[in-house]
Amino acid sequence: MPIDMSVWQGRSDPEDGNKGLRWHQKVQPADNANESGIMLLGFACDEGVSRNKGRTGAYDAPVAIRRALANLAWHHEAPVYDGGNISCDDSNLELAQYRLAEDVSRALRQRHKVIVFGGGHEVAWGSFQGIGNYLVQKQHVAGNANEAQQPPRVGIINFDAHFDLRNPPGGKQSEKGSSGTPFHQAARFCELHNWPFKYVCLGLARTSNTQALYEKADRLGVLYKDDHELVHHKMEQTLTELQRFIDQCDYLYLTIDLDVFPASVAPGVSAPAARGVPFDIVEMLLEPILKARTPKGEPKILVADLAEYNPRFDIDNQTARLAARLAWTIARAIR
Numbered sequence: 001m002p003i004d005m006s007v008w009q010g011r012s013d014p015e016d017g018n019k020g021l022r023w024h025q026k027v028q029p030a031d032n033a034n035e036s037g038i039m040l041l042g043f044a045c046d047e048g049v050s051r052n053k054g055r056t057g058a059y060d061a062p063v064a065i066r067r068a069l070a071n072l073a074w075h076h077e078a079p080v081y082d083g084g085n086i087s088c089d090d091s092n093l094e095l096a097q098y099r100l101a102e103d104v105s106r107a108l109r110q111r112h113k114v115i116v117f118g119g120g121h122e123v124a125w126g127s128f129q130g131i132g133n134y135l136v137q138k139q140h141v142a143g144n145a146n147e148a149q150q151p152p153r154v155g156i157i158n159f160d161a162h163f164d165l166r167n168p169p170g171g172k173q174s175e176k177g178s179s180g181t182p183f184h185q186a187a188r189f190c191e192l193h194n195w196p197f198k199y200v201c202l203g204l205a206r207t208s209n210t211q212a213l214y215e216k217a218d219r220l221g222v223l224y225k226d227d228h229e230l231v232h233h234k235m236e237q238t239l240t241e242l243q244r245f246i247d248q249c250d251y252l253y254l255t256i257d258l259d260v261f262p263a264s265v266a267p268g269v270s271a272p273a274a275r276g277v278p279f280d281i282v283e284m285l286l287e288p289i290l291k292a293r294t295p296k297g298e299p300k301i302l303v304a305d306l307a308e309y310n311p312r313f314d315i316d317n318q319t320a321r322l323a324a325r326l327a328w329t330i331a332r333a334i335r
């Protein structure tokens with residue numbers, strides 16, 4: 001399917017030369033990728049939100065986020081490529097997630113960092129599958145030379161008002177998920193591959209997560225913080241715990257559900273937050289994640305995604321601008 005580059009439009013300032021460029025003048029279609037950079041992928045899907053009994057509309061998010069990003073000033077060094085959208089038009093969520101995983105895995109093999117624009121938070125199972133498949137293949141190749149290789153430690157860092165650890169409706173072994181199940185599915189993947197399950201969830205609304213979910217998180221060894229704990233006078237302790245988690249991971253997968261922000265800041269989401277976490281607190285927590293490096297000096301982040309933006313309920317593109325700002329910040333840090 002051809003990549004629609006028409007969304008990349010915005011202001012031009014030719015009198016300022018190369019120092020006056022914006023994203024729409026720099027993003028290239030993935031077909032032009034001849035050196036490693038950042039691959040943008042879209043996941044146009046709200047089937048998972050629908051299955052989770054939420055309000056739909058996130059299907060239109062990937063295009064809306066690109067439009068908001070297009071006019072932002074270019075302060076980056078690595079090339080950025082648009083790999084197009086995976087669309088879920090037939091309710092076959094599992095196939096759409098599989099196709100996203102294939103695209104993520106391929107981009108990682110080509111030595112790109114990946115940013116995915118969801119879609120509901122079911123995007124996370126596609127993103128994590130892609131990371132998993134890439135590392136399984138990498139492990140298999142390395143394993144031929146070194147049989148005693150340790151399983152990779154992939155740290156999932158989720159900014160979210162919800163754990164998204166629900167058991168699928170068909171039971172724990174079910175393959176049929178929703179926007180509420182991606183990290184249950186990731187835990188199952190880790191269990192099947194004998195990998196440690198390493199998961200941090202920051203910004204939980206206790207009013208929106210049952211006791212059963214907190215108990216499950218405790219059983220799985222999840223590090224979590226409720227929204228009311230993410231305040232300035234507790235930041236030192238939170239940052240220490242987060243850094244300890246990062247240090248214990250070989251790779252990171254960052255996922256931001258925009259419903260972690262207050263509804264006044266992010267009105268256009270599938271489930272608006274009555275309280276939420278202020279943007280400046282999230283920025284402080286993102287800093288050590290984006291700075292994390294492997295022993296080889298590479299960023300630990302392989303993939304980042306943004307989930308649950310719902311243009312149908314946005315006000316003056318406020319939430320689109322927030323998503324674009326986050327994408328801009330992540331892209332600048334990981335390359």
